Amino acid sequence: MQILSIVLPFALMFGIMYFLLILPEKKRNKKYNEMISSLEKNDEVVTRGGIMGKIIIVEDNYIILETSAERTKLKVTKNGIATKVNKETE
Incomplete structure (x- = not known):
């Protein structure tokens, strides 16, 4: 006991x-x-660093984001994505 x-x-x-x-x-x-x-092409995401952008290329381990009107491209690992921004269609 x-x-x-x-x-x-x-x-x-x-x-x-x-x-x-x-x-x-x-x-x-x-x-x-x-x-x-x-994650797919044309999804809008926010990285862990706070950068918002639109996905233009999706690969196995990374994605390429377009981040501004000047079409700046960033290569980011998929684990670097924090959230996906939901666009609500009305």
Whole structure:
């Protein structure tokens, strides 16, 4: 019975930590990976550095963004993309 009284609190703490920290992080990673794999030409994205641009070329590990009216092109790894900007059509 002493072993149970020692192990049970640790098991409960692990269970709470799993549901509060590990599970939400797995969901965020899955959603991010789906977003990265669904990137296509003409999608607007924001990089982790805060640069906004439109995708003009998509390759396996990187993309090329067009970032301004002067058509500045940047080569960025796919992991450098933070979010995809959703344009709502009305």
